Amino acid sequence: xxxxxxxxxxxxxxxxxxxxxxxLMGRPELGALVGAAAVFLFFAVVTSTFITAGALGTVLxxxxxxxxxxxxxxxLMIGGEFDLSAGVxxxxxxxxxxxxxxxxxxxxxxxxxxxLLVTLGIGLFNGWVLTRTRLPSFIVTLGTFLMLTxxxxxxxxxxxxxxxxxxxxxxxxxxxxxxxxxxxxxxxxLTVRATVWWWLGLVLAASWILLRTRFGNWIFAxxxxxxxxxxxxxxxxxxxxxxxxxxxxCAWILGQHLLFSFDTVQSGEGVGNELIYIVAAVIGGCLIxxxxxxxxxxxxGAAIFGMTSKGIVYAQWDPDWFKFFLGAMLLLATxxxxxxxxxxxxx
Amino acid sequence: MTGPTQADAxxxxxxxxxxxxxxxxxxxxYGHVLALRDVDLVVEAGxxxxxxGDNGAGKSTxxxxxxxxxxxxxxxxxxSGEEVRLSSPRQALDxxxxxxxxxxxxxxxxxVWRNFFLGSELQRGRGATARLDVPAxxxxxxxxxxxMGIDLRDVDxxxxxLSGGERQCTAIARxxxxxxxxxxxxxxxxxxGVKQSGVVLKYVASARDQGLGVVLxxxxxxxxxLVGDRFLLLKRGRTAGSHTRAEITLEQLTAEMAGGSELxxxxxxxxxxxxxxxxGERPPDPPGPxxxxx
Numbered sequence: 001x002x003x004x005x006x007x008x009x010x011x012x013x014x015x016x017x018x019x020x021x022x023x024l025m026g027r028p029e030l031g032a033l034v035g036a037a038a039v040f041l042f043f044a045v046v047t048s049t050f051i052t053a054g055a056l057g058t059v060l061x062x063x064x065x066x067x068x069x070x071x072x073x074x075x076l077m078i079g080g081e082f083d084l085s086a087g088v089x090x091x092x093x094x095x096x097x098x099x100x101x102x103x104x105x106x107x108x109x110x111x112x113x114x115x116l117l118v119t120l121g122i123g124l125f126n127g128w129v130l131t132r133t134r135l136p137s138f139i140v141t142l143g144t145f146l147m148l149t150x151x152x153x154x155x156x157x158x159x160x161x162x163x164x165x166x167x168x169x170x171x172x173x174x175x176x177x178x179x180x181x182x183x184x185x186x187x188x189x190l191t192v193r194a195t196v197w198w199w200l201g202l203v204l205a206a207s208w209i210l211l212r213t214r215f216g217n218w219i220f221a222x223x224x225x226x227x228x229x230x231x232x233x234x235x236x237x238x239x240x241x242x243x244x245x246x247x248x249x250c251a252w253i254l255g256q257h258l259l260f261s262f263d264t265v266q267s268g269e270g271v272g273n274e275l276i277y278i279v280a281a282v283i284g285g286c287l288i289x290x291x292x293x294x295x296x297x298x299x300x301g302a303a304i305f306g307m308t309s310k311g312i313v314y315a316q317w318d319p320d321w322f323k324f325f326l327g328a329m330l331l332l333a334t335x336x337x338x339x340x341x342x343x344x345x346x347x
Numbered sequence: 348m349t350g351p352t353q354a355d356a357x358x359x360x361x362x363x364x365x366x367x368x369x370x371x372x373x374x375x376x377y378g379h380v381l382a383l384r385d386v387d388l389v390v391e392a393g394x395x396x397x398x399x400g401d402n403g404a405g406k407s408t409x410x411x412x413x414x415x416x417x418x419x420x421x422x423x424x425x426x427s428g429e430e431v432r433l434s435s436p437r438q439a440l441d442x443x444x445x446x447x448x449x450x451x452x453x454x455x456x457x458x459v460w461r462n463f464f465l466g467s468e469l470q471r472g473r474g475a476t477a478r479l480d481v482p483a484x485x486x487x488x489x490x491x492x493x494x495m496g497i498d499l500r501d502v503d504x505x506x507x508x509l510s511g512g513e514r515q516c517t518a519i520a521r522x523x524x525x526x527x528x529x530x531x532x533x534x535x536x537x538x539x540g541v542k543q544s545g546v547v548l549k550y551v552a553s554a555r556d557q558g559l560g561v562v563l564x565x566x567x568x569x570x571x572x573l574v575g576d577r578f579l580l581l582k583r584g585r586t587a588g589s590h591t592r593a594e595i596t597l598e599q600l601t602a603e604m605a606g607g608s609e610l611x612x613x614x615x616x617x618x619x620x621x622x623x624x625x626x627g628e629r630p631p632d633p634p635g636p637x638x639x640x641x
Contacts (some may be wrong), residue, residue, distance in 0.1 A: 212478045214468040217457075221465050223611070224454035231448070232466035291456045 011295040028285030031298030035283065035329065036300045041309035050314050055191035057114035060192065063208070063306025067299050068254045069273070070280035071202045074247040074298035075210065077281050079243045080223035080290025082138040083126065085144035086247055087273030092148050092220040093119045093255025094265040095156060098165040106326040108173040108260075116252045122148070123248030127241030149271060156267035180251070195257050199299070202250065206295035219243065223293030235308040280305055281324060304329060365428030366391045367529050367560040368413065368444075374421030375408050382408040383584050385422070389577065390529055390560040393526050395551065397563045397571035400581035406564050410580070413531055413562060414446040415439030443528030447518045449537060455507025459499060460488040462506045463521050495550050509582040512543030516550045523554050531553055531562045536570050542550065548574050569605050572597040580604055 043050040069086055076083055076323060096118040101111030120307075122144065130140050135224035160166055168174060175337060184193040210216040219240045230236050259265055283304055284297025308325050312318075367613055368390035375383040383405045390396045400406045411417045412424065415433035425595060426442050433439050436446070453462045461484075469480040469487070489502050497516045499509075506514060515535050522530055532551065536544035544567075552574050555561050565571050578595065580588035580603060588603050595603075 078515050208478075212481070214470060214477070214479060217465060217468055217479065220461070221454045224456045228454050229465065231436070233440075234466050287456075291454065311488055 007189070027336070028287075028292055028294045029300055031333050032284045032297050032300035032304065034336070036304050037334055039304050039307045039311070039329075043307060043314065047311065047314040050311060054191075055194070055310065055314060057191040058305045059310045060196050061305075061306075062310055063299075063302045064193065064195040065254065065257070066273075066276055066280055066305050067199040067302030068195060068202060068250050068257075069247075069277045070284070070302045071199075071206045071295050072243070072250045073274075073277040074281035074284060074286050074293055074295055075206055075219060075246055076243045077288070078210070078223050078290060078293040079219045079240060080139040080226065081130065081240060081243065082141060082278065083244065083247050084138065084141040084149055084274050085122070085126065086141075086251060086277055087275075088145060088148040088152060088270040089119060089122060089251040090255045090258065090268065090273065091152050091250065091265065091270035092122065093176040093252045094259040095152055095165060095255075095267055097256060098168055098259050098265050099155075101157055101168050101171060102166055103159065106171050108168060111168075112177060112256055115255060116249075119248035119252040119255070120245055121248075123244040123246070123251075124241060126247075127244035130244075131237035131240055147273065152270075158232040161269050165265045165267070167263045170260075174260070174263075177256065178260040181259075192275050195254070198253055198257075199302075201289070202253075203295050203299045210295055215239070215242070220291055222290075231280045260329045276305065276326075279330050282337075283330060285337050287337075301333075365425065367427060368562075369425040369428075370372070370409075370413070370419075370422065371425075372422035373409070373419050373424065375412055375417060376420050381584055383412070386579070386581065386584075386586050387561070387589065388413075388579055390433070390562055391576075392528070392560050393555055393558050394576040395555050395561040395574050396577045396579065397562055397565060397575035398579050398581060399565060399568060399571055399600075400587075401566060401604075403583070404581040405584040406566075406581055408584070410446065410531060410533055410562070410564055414441070414444065444527060444531065445522035445525070445527035445529070446531040446533065446534050447515070447522055447535065449535070453506045453514055453518060456505050458503045459501040459506050459509070460485045461533060463491070463502075463517065463524075467525060487524075492520050495520040495523065495553055499548065504513065510543060512539050512546045513603060515539075515547050519547075519550050519554060523557060523559065527559060529560045529562065531563040533564050534566070535563070536565060536567060544570060566604075567600045572600055621629075632633075 043158055049055050069090065073083060073086055093115050097108075097111040097115035099111070100114045101108045104110070126137075126141055126144055129135070130137050133140070156163055156165060180194065181198075184191050186192070208216075210219060218229065218234045219232050221232075222236050222239045226236050258269075280301030281293065282299045282301070284294065284301035285297065286293030286297065305326065308329070309319075309322050312322050312325070355557075365391050368388065370386065370388040373383060373386045373388070374381070386405070386409060388396060388398070388409065398406050398409060408417070412419045412433075415438050418432050418434045424433070426444070430443070431438075449490045456464065457465070464484050464487075469484050470477045471480045472478055485502055489499070492499055492502075495516065497513070497520060499517075500512070506517065509517065514636045519530065519532070519535075529615070530551075535547050537549065539547060548570060551561060551563060557573070563571065565574065575594050578588070578592075578600060579586065590600075
């Protein structure tokens, strides 16, 4: 029963006081936060070395190599699409950079720049084919995935005769590139790799875009209901293409990291990573059907990945169990997410 | 004696302003299918024109012509006296004609205020620093909804958690807020219960009171008669009746919509069935036990 006296208080009588906990439950990344805390505590208790600066640096680095790609993949999923070519695109970025530098110039920065054009071009291709043909992104990017997988190996063999690229370590600009993409510095015993900074920057930028810009509003709308979005004047096609360009940009960053931390690239790498990026995004609360999720959630998903993959090593278990844990985590996270979302929508 | 010139002068008084929308003799073909023939529709500011008809009567085609989804093939379409031929929804929107489709208006998982401003977001700053003006959008959405008499619990909740009626009202409030002069509502009460329909009709009336012209498409004569000023009945793509409120009662409207003589025939048949049943003269059950045939 609701009396007029309740209304006089200035509060809407139908609005039950929403506690902080309740508000938190409405956030997409809650499940991932709980999961990340649980995984952290678990390995902190089970192993003696997990809470040391050295281990933390390793875990952060491992998380960042997934997290850099999980950010654009999460944005893409919020926009209602997939990118199965994201894993091998990273390798393509590294190969392109290395080969252009080696074959045409002796300056690594030229390769780095051309590589960006290549990845953005492939992103543009994915987005353009998708919006033009209206084929499902699963099919379009599966096609790009297979094409890139083949081209990575084929072109490398053609150019270099083997499946790995030649070392570019003695070239001009190598040191500055290596500092930017693969450097590291130590604060009080904690070694932080450059990828961690890239990752952090990307998560902040993506969160800003999603929640505080018009483009972010469009991403949610295009993934939530593309027809409704189009009806109110949202440029649906351009939004999707921009999301694929985002995947290209981040694949470029991670690709340069791969190249400049090892100075050669294995052309068969990257296959299967696209699924890990999607897993990180889903654990982070992205709805597989689009329209819901967050960049911070994808970071938590990547952190869970990093902690589990390194925690298993610190616990001295067989690393083969890693994928088993990851799969179980994915199922649990998805269940928790859907439960939380139902609660949040009801309340 | 009054000369003809004098009479003309009297009649040439400041002519009444042209109606917001005036469709005369509108026709629309899809290939060789005549979807609409010789249909007239007038929409005036501060008035509700109802378009009634059964499924397949041509209501949707008429709406598509008005909303700019399909250009008309015959007749004339005037907006505030100016002859137009619309070929995209954007053109209709730019002329102040906003269409609220039954389900094609909102993104369920997005908060009410984000939906309200979707496609017309308020921003602060320019270039790289351009960002959403979230507090202003929240406050404006809440205010615009309140002005329509919609008191939402929380503009931050996903719009999918609202009831069908509330969602419809939000879409109407959005159209009103963004300066629509004519509101086209496609079956706004079709999927709603009695009480919610009443709420939606109240907001339709509120939009009218704010001076908008409203086109209300419905197949429910009760809802139409509650708020309508003019009634256009469509049947098989043609005008089956056109009335102002003063000319017609709810009973007449219902009867006409159901097809006059057809309805009489139907009620006659029903009455006969009822009489038969009351006399216990139902046809006898087939002989034998109601089992499976051998």
